[in-house]
Amino acid sequence: YSTSGSNINQSIVQIMIDEGIKELTGIGNVGDAWKSVFPGINQSDVISIKINCINSALPSHREVSEPIIEGLAQMDFGGNSYIRNNVIVWDRSDGELTSSGYDIYTGSQQDRYRCFGTNHSGVGYDYGNPLNVNGVTEYPSNIISQYNRFLIDLACLKTHSSATATLCLKNHFGSVHAPGNLPHSNGCDPYIPALNAQIRDVLGDPQKIFIVDGLFGRCGNWGPGGNPDANQQLIVMSTDPVATDYVAQERINDWRTSNGYAPIDAQHIHTAAGPPYNLGTDNPDEMDIRWIIDPSVRVSEYEGDGVAILSVEPNPFRTKTDLRIGLKEATQAQIILYNRLGQRSKKIYDGCLDRGEHRFSVNGQDLRSGIYFLHIRTPKRTLRRKLVISR
Known part of the structure; x- marks a missing residue:
């Protein structure tokens, strides 16, 4: 199993991530599969992984982000592997990262990934790149606008008392300087899709793959705070953020309906699919949803x-x-x-x-x-x- 009690078996998660990226891309080699996700990538390009650590009891787990990095390190460039130090794992603050089990590192050791928050000394927000989020001005983290060429969105499996669900799309409220200025009424809609559209349109569309860490979840009681109440043992990944969130919400609803809770339906997921945002599809008829089970195990x-x-x-x-x-x-x-x-x-x-x-x-x-x-x-x-x- 990928989990035992509250512990995570990282070796099993590595298999899940490796098999997932191969199935998603249709490429049988892990490094080549990851490389195909990032068009035109070279060995020196920086890939950032935006995680979610606002709730240290249920963050994007290190045991998931590190298998992703191990996959990236298998990308081959003329016989040379991708350098782990070109990966930045990040969220809003150093404190949230350390509380969630991450080690802050800004050094240059090639086989070690970097990890720091936007509030880390010398990082901060990019006040030269304002984002118009449905009429509200937000400034992005320099990590997403200046440091990286590509971005992996690694979210958690959680309900949200305001947004109904907080998955990949909502994760970027932690990528801007003042998310509290974005109205949380009406399920944070349309501010969640509006922000993601601005990241695409203003910041050069760095996001290439969207992953939900669903090893544990906050599926019954309202999040984003609180302890996990579900142990779904799953990973969701796609190149479509809307489809990712749609499928992840379905997994939340699987748990809810099996445990006596009413299903949820986050409106911002549907808004993101339609004009003027057009961020992806919320129509399951247009999705090729695949469940991967290792045929070698019992x-x-x-x-x-x-x-x-x-x-x-x-x-x-x-x-x-x-x-x-x-x-x-x-x-x-x-x-x-x-x-x-x-x-x-x-x-x-x-x-x-x-x-x-x-x-x-x-x-x-x-x-x-x-x-x-x-x-x-x-x-x-x-x-x-x-x-x-x-x-």
Whole structure:
């Protein structure tokens, strides 16, 4: 498992990050996969990782940021590896970073990444690059405007009492000088998408990949403060910030609905998808959502809640596809296929399944071509997978 109690198994997280970036890019080599995310990158370019440390009980964990850096260090430039010292891990303040388990480092040792806050001596905010955030002037950290060429947004899995959810888009309230000046009424909308659009349009679009550290989460009780109340053991990554937040919010809602809480729906995610911001998609029909399970481990190790989609092949398919799932223990299960309108198209299974691996044939011969959603429900979890029938 990636976690045991409150501890994080960084070696497992390394596998999660490595497999995730390979699946996301379709490139089988970790270094080449990361390199493809940053167009035109060279060995001397600085990559910053904007983390979220406002809540030291639930930050972007060091055990996640460091596996990302290890992946970056595998990028090859004519036989030379990317230099770890060209990575800056950062947030608002040195104090928040150290409280969250990070060590402040500004030195030049090549195999050590740098880590400091915007408030660190000599850093500060860029008052020469004002951002117009829906009529409010904000000044960005010099780290995002002057120090880095590329940026990785590494957020946490949290609800938010004002914004409803605080994920990758909301993370950048910690990238500007006075986030308290941005109205938090109306769910911080449209100020969250407006800020992200300004980072794209004014600061040269440095953001290239968006990651949510979902090893632990604040999913039931309102955040951003407070201790974790969920142990989802997941990482979400995408090159689309809106899709990232949409999927991460769905994972929050998986936990909420399984534990007696009403689902949430952060309006700023939908606003970010539409004009004038156009930051990404909030339409699951336009997303290729993939759950990655290491096929080399036992079923009991797949997920803490005991269910995993192991494969759906082929997908897209013409008439039939084969579904393979793994269960940690015997459980009641429903497997239902829905169309894109949410209407039930086909019941594949409804009953009790034993522990282990199970295979099902999904026959779509009597269905129209198009996009469908496979739901696998157990008392603890609902997993979803997009299927495409193409003739």
